[in-house]
Amino acid sequence: MLRPDRHMTNLIEVQNLTKVYRMGDVEVHALRGVSLTIREGEMVAIMGPSGSGKSTLMNIIGCLDQPSDGSYLLDGVDVSDLSDDQLAEIRNRKIGFVFQQYMLLQRTSALRNVELPMLYSSSRANRRDRARAALEAVGMGTRVDHKPNELSGGQQQRVAIARALVNEPRIIMADEPTGALDTRTGEEIMAIFQSLNREKGITVILVTHEADVAQHAERIISVRDGVVASDERVAGRILAGSAKAEELVAG
DSSP, X not given: OOOOOOOSSEEEEEEEEEEEEEETTEEEEEEEEEEEEEETTOEEEEEOOTTSSHHHHHHHHTTSSOOSEEEEEETTEEOTTOOHHHHHHHHHHHEEEEETTOOXXXXXXXXXXXXXXXXXXXXXXXXXXXXXXXXXXXXXXTOTTOOGGGXXXXXXXXXXXXXXXXXXXXXXXXXXXXXXXXXXXXXXXXXXXXXXXXXXXXEEEEEESOHHHXXXXXXXXXXXXXXXXXXXXXXXXXXXXXXXXXXXXXX
């Protein structure tokens, strides 16, 4: 499958976003007026040290949390003030998540783990076939009956990516996706993300504190002390040259 042409519209538009947490009488300002845009089909890294506000920003972009102030347009819809149920519906339809620790059910097969998002989807037709196809797309077609404790870390992360893909999201958000992996396996995982972005046109947002991971993106948004410190195109972008990953995703 050839990658669709990039659209010239903004998929994500954030304006003057703030987030304040209250701890007793103390206010903690996690975000202090963040503004940014992400276009359809971009691969972007949000980078920053611990405490910078990048995780808070990820949670808001991923519709896991709401801002204290400011606006957030996702695909043209203002999601800043939606109810929890409305946010959950948007997450299920438009966003797939991948986390550092995989978040798989340990006593459940790879196939059943990938089926889980479809339990909350309005479209449940061919659930097993779709889960199997998602696993095949990340090179796990021969491991569908294996449980997480029977898989390596890299294989578990591939299952997690398949789970993120199964509802055909517009966006994949990956939070430190290689943090628990060795360097070689991490490169294989980054190759899959790059191929999904390039071949399928999925918008990929990486959240990381590691510069070498961020260099796999087309653009790096650096967050520090709750504000955007820089927003730059990547010069010398790392292309994780896994021909096998591209072959799998394209198929």
